[in-house]
Amino acid sequence: METNESGFRLGLIGTGIVGALHIQAAQALPGVTVAAVCDIDADAAGRMAQEAGAVAYTSHEEMLAAEALDGVVITAPHALHAGMTLAAAAAGVHVLVEKPMATSVEDCTAMIDACEAAGVVLAVGHVVRFGALARRAEEVLRSGELGPVRAISQRRTSHYAKGSRPEWFFDPGLAGGGIVMNVGTHGLDRIQWLGGSSVQTVHAHTWSHGDLLIETDAMGFVGLTNGVKAIFQFTSAGLPYIDETVVQCERGALRWSAPEGLWVSRGGKETPLAAGAEEPVDAFAAQLADFTEACRSGRPPRVDGAYGRSVVAAVRAVYDSASSGQPESVAGDLLRSGR
Template identity: 45%
Template sequence: MRIGLIGAGAVASFHITAASVLEGIELTAVCDIDEQAARRATVGTGVAVFTDHRRMLQAGLVDAVIVNTPHSLHLPIAEDAAAASVHVLVEKPMATSVADCDRLIAACRASGVALTVGHIQHFLPEKRAAARVIASGELGRVRMIRDNRSTDYRPGTRSAWFFSPEIAGGGALINIGGHCLDRSLWLGGGRAVEMLADTASRFGSPVETDGSMQLLLDNGVGVTISVISDPATRSDSMTIVCERGVIEVDPRRGTTVHIDGRTRTVHESGPDDIQDAFTAQLADFAAVVGGAAPTVPLAHARHVVELVLAAYRSAETGTAVSFAAVEVLA
């Protein structure tokens, strides 16, 4: 399968390395509106460089693309790829509105091309270790989850498009909070039925820099998520409270299980964990192209976008947002 990467931003190197190590996959093109960024990402690879994704699609060099662009561009680029009968792996969030998620899904289905969404949390070894413990039943049911993430949304600390509500769809919650929603829903084992959120915009930022979300899932699991910008102490941690013990997950330290005063490590983090996750994600995409079901269902990716938008409504109105039963897309 010949892969084209559209967008040579922060995680481009992980995608490029993944394509280089997987058998049956070849990176054949990289596209970025900044030609120098594309050339820096491809140095030593010999792949074709484009500054217009449409020209890349017309060149006949790719069978599939990874869309690694600013959020609002996910839909139009994916629609162009689908129209060219090219399979699509789109980075999270799937889109910046639920309607656009539905358009993206419909475009790929109409063209008969595969679609997956890059929710990398599902492939990180420390999160997978937690999922295995939960699935084993050793600790009983999950009862509640606390998810804490730090970030940095001071203007000037990241590309300008992250601070554009129109291009990014929001700030820290749609970006970093999307990861928290993804993993908390997955490990919590349900869909949200209620959301209460609050946001803060500091540093003169036009988008939110901080936020909190409290969710109730349809299986009774309570989830608390905090995303804090520029704290003195950086964090990326989940605490999963189960009936008979507690799982703690941190990509810097690994995954531990604590039962009745005793702790054991079920995953010790290593320097290759992030790259291994991107490689596993691309392998999953290749399997979906071959007819397998995706590790991350499209309905799940769509629900993450739905929840981020609900968080914004809740923060604006100061009230909880409830979700009625919905038809789940395959």
């Protein structure tokens, strides 16, 4: 599917918190025009359209039919990602869909099939790996200086109480789950990406504060297809912001804390590689640049649909294990051997 020669015409579905970051990223990117935005909340759509110099819609179907878009960014509630992707594919429009790709593996497969059949790019917004710290962490691990990865621990806090985020995040039908489906997808992405293969087995426990219908806390043990082991803990309350990954390798370790920086350690001595938190918009701009380049050139995006599905499959395995009380496996055809 070719793109407009005069510039990449981008549309946005969902003008909420993260939609604003995608718009900022698009405005920083040469050759990209935010042509149209859509939200069922007409005021929100109108405000963002005005800021972006775009046309506002309250129906994504109408926007796709009217606007000759090259690509669309989908930042709506999780359970709506699949239907919106199918609509974009049917209109011949490339898709960058926010994480989690969808709420079920079956929906992910339908999205992959529809985009393949339409010849459009399907990229999934696992934005974490597009930041500067992530790129530096990847360089260190790929250089081999620390030896092979053996184990990973991932810890993340996220205040998960009513009022802390838009109401739909607490609706299992729209959100598909709680802290694991939402922020846990970033942690499971880090484990898969830095560990170098897919989550194959999971033994997890989840629980919920109060009378919420989604889980607010989770912990678990996972095995990747290449033998790397990982533990994760996603915690809802009582702690300051922690988002830390420790990658233990044969000859040392890498510690990556999103708010604090990146360190490498050998022989018990930790050396800083980078300090401080990053501006989120930089990673969003790098992600959008990768997406538009994939659309123009026909090469795959850095994070494709099969990868996005492997993260959703890992989340579903967490839920299956939490409900059965037993270790659970991800089906073989959903695994990815690479990064």
